[in-house]
Amino acid sequence: MRNRLKTTFAGILFLLAGTATPTLAQQSELKSTVKIATSLAQTATAEAPQQVRILPVDAAQFQVWLQEKLPHVKAKAITSSSSITLTNLKPGDLAVLQQSSLVKYIDRAHIQAKEELELKDSDLSANSISALHARYPELNGEGLLVSVKENPFDTTDIDFKGRIISSPAFAEVHSTHATTMATIIAGGANSTPLAQGVAWGSMITSSSFSNLMPDETAGLKANQASVQSHSYGVGVENYYGLESMAYDEQALAYPELLHVFSSGNSGSATTETGAYAGIAGVANLTGQFKTSKNSLSVGALDTNLAVGSLSSTGPAYDGRIKPELVAHGVGGTSEAAAVASGVALLVQQAYSLIHNGALPPAALVKAALINSADDVENPQVDFKSGYGNVDALGAVETIKQNRYFSGSVAAGATAKFILQVPEGVQQLKVTLVWHDAAASPDAPTALINDLDLRIQHVGTNQVWQPWVLNSYPHPDSLNKTATRGADHLNNVEQVTIASPTSGTYELQVEGFDLPEGQQSFYIAYEYTGGLAWLSPTSNNSLIAGSTNRIRWSSGGTGTARLAYKPHNSSTWIELSGSVDLKQPYFDWAAPDTIMMAQLRLTTNEQTLLSPEFLLAPVPKPAITLNCEGQVLLQWPALKNVTHYQVYSLQGRYMQPLQAVSDTVAILSGPEQEASYLAVAPVWANATGSRSRSVTYNPEATLCYIANFLPKQLVMDSVLFDLDLSTVYNLKEIALERFDKGTYVVVQPKALTNQTKYKLYDPAPATGINRYRARVVGLDGQVYYSQPEDVFYTQRGFVQVGPNPARAGEEVQVIAHGEGIVQLQLYNMMGQLVHSSTDGGVLKTVPTAGLAAGIYILRLQTEQGEKLVTRLLVQ
Structure with missing residues (x-):
């Protein structure tokens, strides 16, 4: 009965798919049982594309058949997949391929990928990354490698110094977009503190998106790449094709590798095919590969924690939840995917440090990221924001506090795990994730192995099921709030319990339908409760005289009073008497002064104090002298600042070079070899934000x-x-x-x-x-x-040269006065033969076509002064 229900729903979506398969007339004409991608279906009897991808039943037998039936067609196996690329197709070849019993599926060939927008505003505090860096400074991605798949990034950028792994992709011209994405993920903050990446200590390499299929698994394993970030799209595509299948296959072949995709910047687009055709603003992910089950797709949030209007949304073609997560992305989903990629690296490092360098399974990383995400948009899960906004600190602490289980289950069996929930918990959240077997491209639904998650209170036997969405293809259904029920579409399931009573709970994972036998899985869980400061932290500085965004953990309700006080003061200065806790941030126009300060958030139930932090301006240094062995770095004095720290690029990162009490740093000896320098103010043993780095060229002389x-x-x-x-x-x-x-x-x-x-x-x-x-x-x-x-020149001075001039020769005029001058040339009959205006230092008068003779040149300056001289033309 369960399998029948699952099949029935799949059939409904299949019938609603419209153009998802060839028309009955086409099927009859071609007598074909071969499935074909939507984008190719309507061209089956028309002029064929020059290349396609196919999934053969048997690769060797297909090659023999192809040589016999279509000898002009060129075939190339795809090493990262079981599919084959066919090129040099002629009209009618597609129809022949559809009739072959050796072909399972025909997909469109490679489409040129496009980068998805530029960086506009990076903010590491937006996803609790700054808080993570402050609490766990050892977590910076060191020892891990991320691959950025798109155009190559700039290998000369000092923010990646000493951390680039060579790649053939670097042979191409680098792009600003790729460099920006790489900076968000792994920037070393050498050029400016704003260029600090999420995993700023990780190694980084590039891979070309000229191939939309996965990179070779062997190569990725050899380099030990553990995250690959994809911030590009190919236009709206919402089906499970050969690329989707290949990425799901690779997840099983290399289970430690996590693929992170941007959902796309086509949130306002309307898909033209499939079950959701014609419904505006839904199911518009920009690439079929983004609908793969074992990857992560990430949408973008604006500065107000709302999903951006251009952020592509789900559901996937079969009703699955896509994107799974959102992240800060003012510049679009490219930025959001880069943020999530960096956070995934930190989660991997947290696990690796505990497990003697071993990498965690990507399914566990995915579970930690999804379970710790902060809810935005509709309550619980939705098709715009997935399971919520990435919380880097929460994801890492899931691993560090061992808040996860792993297991496997057979069909009909149930795996059980016990939780002891303490008192005072605002919410219990549990997420089940498993890497599912790759589906066939012609499957109405992509899920193969179906698990079911439930939570049961041991004392009362009350049961809670996962949150599920209504994926029926109508706007009213797709926008409905999630309800509890069995999930037979997704390989991610989540259960939350608001204000759970303390006691014993049992997590149950049932093997609902497992055609491939035993299925392994991972469960992440967390308890949430109370407010916590996210920014500022004790080791970061706010900028004096600027607007700074301060943040606390989400999930609060009601209002609070927000105030600050300088160090050693007992007086709190109110910033707001009514902060809405549902909006977990406040923009503070900080005073233009340097001080140690503290923030206070007060509700009816609690008072939350921030760590003490430094409020300071940022210096603006410059190389002011490079002369005869003396080099000076100098900056305008900052009010009330008496000490500064000078930094230079040493090895991979900016390091302290010298401390000074003046606004001048004199470089001598080996210090003069420093090529990049920066300055930060120091106050009460706390160091403020570094300035932008300035370049020092020892060969560029500057003597005052x-x-x-x-x-x-x-x-x-x-x-x-x-x-x-x-x-x-x-x-x-x-x-x-x-x-x-x-x-x-x-x-x-x-x-x-x-x-x-x-x-x-x-x-x-x-x-x-x-x-x-x-x-x-x-x-x-x-x-x-x-x-x-x-x-x-003195007043009335005018000089013409050459004089005499040969006819056709250009004459130059030097005259007293500034600005634009009107020039008039008359012959001896009083006829005007030339008139022009000229604002140059040397005015010019043409003589082409003039007869030999004497001419009168008159000039009138902007000040009204009139000058006259003679010109002889020979």
Whole structure:
């Protein structure tokens, strides 16, 4: 009876699928029993595509048949799958393939993948990653390898220094998108603290999405890649095809590898095929591979913890829950998938440190991630956010606190596990996950081995079933809140109990329908209760004078009062008298001052105090001197800051270089070999946020004078702009003019704390004058700028050259005055032969087509001054 019900539901979806199979007319004409992908079904009797993928019944026999029936078709086996790619197809070949008894399924061939949006706003506090880093600093992904499958990332990026595993994919041109995704996952924060990735200590490599099938399992195993991140799509596809099957097969062949896919950025799209065809905004994942059962698909949340309008949603073609998770992704689901990939690495590392370096099964990692996720959107599970928002700290603590079980069960048998639930628990959550066998591409539903999860209270015998969704293809059904019931579609099942009574509970996993025999599984569980601070943490700094988002754990209800106080103060300063706890964050416009501070969240039941943290501004350093063995790193002073820490890139990461009490760091000896430098303020033994890193090039000379240029090359007053890189250790500056074979001072200038100066010659000579700037150090060392020539003119001055000019030759004009000048050229008959305006330093007048003779050139400046001169054309 159970199997009959399951088959009946599958049949309903199959009948509703519309164009999911060829029409009856086509089937009759082709006499075919071969299943074909939706995207190919309607082309069976039309012009065929040039290439397809097929799943053969027997690969060797198919190759013999192909050589006999379609000898022009080229076949290439796919090493990561049992499928074969066929190329060089001609019209009518697809119909022949459909009639072959040696072909199980025909799928579309490779489609060019596209990256799915750019990074807009990375925030590691959004998924409790900052809190995780603070509580478990040893967890950074070290010892693990993540593969980023799309275009290659930039291997010269200093945020990956020393952690890149070579790959043939790097032969292609790198992309900004891939570099951004790699940074979110594993960035080392060398260029800026904002470039810190989730698993910033992990090794990283690239794989090309020019092949949408899984990479070779042997290669992934050899490199010990444990997570592969996929942030790309191929357009809306919602069916279980050869790619989906291949990824599910690989999950069984390499059970420690977790594939993480972005759900896609087509949330407003309407699928045209399958059971959900024509229903706007549902079932629009961007790639059939994302509907695989043993992977994770991840949607995106905006800054308000709402699913982004463009985030692709489920269900999968057969009603399964997709995406399973969401994460912070202002830039789209690419970013969200990268975040989830990084968190998966930290979960793996937490397990590995406990189990002597062994990697956990990916099904356990998946269970930990799903079970710890924070509920968003509709209560419990839904087709937009899946099981909720990734909680990195909760997922890792599932492993570290050993809150999981593993087991296996046979058909008709039940595996049982005991939980002792303590008092005061707000919610008990339990999630069952198993890696299911790959389905046949023609299966109406993808689930093969069906397990059932239940929780039973031992004392009362009360039973709780999993949350299930209504997958009937109608908007009203798909948007309904989850209800409890048996789940015969998904290989993930979750049961929650709100405010459970303390006592003994039994977790029961029944082998409902197991055609392949024994099925292994993993169960994760957690107890939630009370509020907890997520950000700020004790080891991170908030930015003074900026808006900072502070966060606490989700799940609270009602309102609270939020306040802060400086260290050693007894006065709390209120930030809000009514914070909605359902929105677990607050944007604080922090005062522009440096201090140690603490936050307080007060409800009717409890008072929650944050760790003390540093509130400080961020320095803005620059290399201000690189001259004759002396190198200076300098920055504007920060108010009330008396100490700073200078960092340099040493090995893989930025490391402390020197501590200073001034706003200048003098580099000497080996320190001058540092290529990247940064600065952070220090206050009360706490260190604030590092600045962006500045690049230091030992070969780039900078001897105080950064810029020395005249206001204009032709002018009636000589005025220069002088920009100094620093005034550190300087005692004087001056403007010098070359006069009778030597330079003489024409204007000494008083030195101030400023680096920008105006220099002026009160008595220049008419014509060309040459100048230079001079600066003198406290040690008497003199530094000069490059020489600059200025043509000085007096009022009424105008000069034309060449004069005489040959006809057709361009004449240049130097004239007194600034800005745009109107030029008019008249012949001796008073006829206007040329008129133009010119704002250049040297004005030009064309003579092409002019007869030989004398011409009158008139100029009028923007100031109204009129100048006249003669021009002889020969």
